[in-house]
Amino acid sequence: MAVNSIIYGPVPSRRLGHSLGINNIPPKICSYSCVYCQLGITLNIQAERQAFYEPEEIAQSVKEKVKQVREIGEPIDYLTFVPDGEPTLDVNLGKEIELLKSLDMKIAVITNASLIWRADVRRDLQKADWVSLKVDTVSKQIWRRINQPQKSLQLEVILDGMLKFTDSFKGELTTESMLLQGINDNGGEIERAAGFLAQLKPNIAYLAIPTRPPAKRTISAASEQAINTAYQILGKRLSNVEYLIGYEGNAFASSGNVEQDLLSITSVHPMREEAVRELLRKADAGWAVIEKLIEDGNLMQVEYQGKRFYMRRLPRPIRYRMLK
Numbered sequence: 001m002a003v004n005s006i007i008y009g010p011v012p013s014r015r016l017g018h019s020l021g022i023n024n025i026p027p028k029i030c031s032y033s034c035v036y037c038q039l040g041i042t043l044n045i046q047a048e049r050q051a052f053y054e055p056e057e058i059a060q061s062v063k064e065k066v067k068q069v070r071e072i073g074e075p076i077d078y079l080t081f082v083p084d085g086e087p088t089l090d091v092n093l094g095k096e097i098e099l100l101k102s103l104d105m106k107i108a109v110i111t112n113a114s115l116i117w118r119a120d121v122r123r124d125l126q127k128a129d130w131v132s133l134k135v136d137t138v139s140k141q142i143w144r145r146i147n148q149p150q151k152s153l154q155l156e157v158i159l160d161g162m163l164k165f166t167d168s169f170k171g172e173l174t175t176e177s178m179l180l181q182g183i184n185d186n187g188g189e190i191e192r193a194a195g196f197l198a199q200l201k202p203n204i205a206y207l208a209i210p211t212r213p214p215a216k217r218t219i220s221a222a223s224e225q226a227i228n229t230a231y232q233i234l235g236k237r238l239s240n241v242e243y244l245i246g247y248e249g250n251a252f253a254s255s256g257n258v259e260q261d262l263l264s265i266t267s268v269h270p271m272r273e274e275a276v277r278e279l280l281r282k283a284d285a286g287w288a289v290i291e292k293l294i295e296d297g298n299l300m301q302v303e304y305q306g307k308r309f310y311m312r313r314l315p316r317p318i319r320y321r322m323l324k
């Protein structure tokens with residue numbers, strides 16, 4: 001692949017705003033072969049770092065792209081390493097980040113964290129401003145089932161590496177946990193993950209579901225009920241938990257339209273019934289708004305520990321797959 005074709009976007013990202021993507025790994029080289037991967041099965045599974053492209057060429061291509069994007073007046077909030085594989089397999093990742101610092105823009109890396117036990121990988125990631133670590137589970141058997149890691153990798157060493165990283169990282173640390181129906185969406189499993197995440201102390205812990213066709217067709221997203229339960233369990237241990245369930249943009253933006261505001265908020269986290277009533281009161285609107293959103297299939301009511309919550313319905317493609 002030509003180096004100039006590995007820079008893409010900017011694409012809208014709920015977490016990162018306008019994100020210019022850097023695909024620093026040829027497709028699809030990864031240390032995992034996640035059952036939910038939207039890129040299909042891993043063709044080349046490896047845990048050894050190597051050089052793929054010349055760092056200077058990557059940096060030059062990014063600089064040219066940034067210039068072009070600025071010329072047409074488009075904003076860029078982050079330069080993001082989010083390749084068709086695992087970005088830390090690139091032994092030049094740290095050098096590439098350093099070369100990009102001259103642009104004085106924020107740099108993000110979305111990693112599966114499988115190599116974070118290595119001091120050189122932690123050093124590279126420390127150069128970024130924003131890092132997302134994958135924490136789908138802290139149970140070895142479930143990890144093997146979901147992430148299907150390269151066979152030399154060990155979960156306990158990876159989790160320990162994440163804790164070492166959080167001790168020294170000065171940027172914004174986030175985590176991403178994919179919830180899969182019948183695999184890692186039960187209360188006990190979520191409690192264990194919450195215990196680890198409480199030690200890791202991410203700025204935001206994101207709860208995700210697969211929103212595009214997964215590598216393994218039998219995989220389904222966790223239900224709205226299970227996602228809400230996970231949110232509540234994590235919310236007891238962590239200060240900031242958010243959904244990442246397939247709706248980009250407009251989160252928390254007050255549009256002046258109470259329906260839109262409700263959908264924006266509930267795509268990020270569930271709302272307690274009292275909070276919904278308060279929002280409606282401020283907007284001088286009645287409960288009929290909620291009934292219509294439920295009837296149109298945009299909102300749903302879920303119960304947790306005797307309390308009623310309202311959350312956004314999951315994106316439709318996954319629901320259709322779940323019905324099969």
Ligand code: SF4
Pocket residue numbers: 030031032033034036037038039042084085086112
């Ligand atoms: S870590 Fe990411 S790229 Fe690798 S298999 Fe999992 S989802 Fe796909």
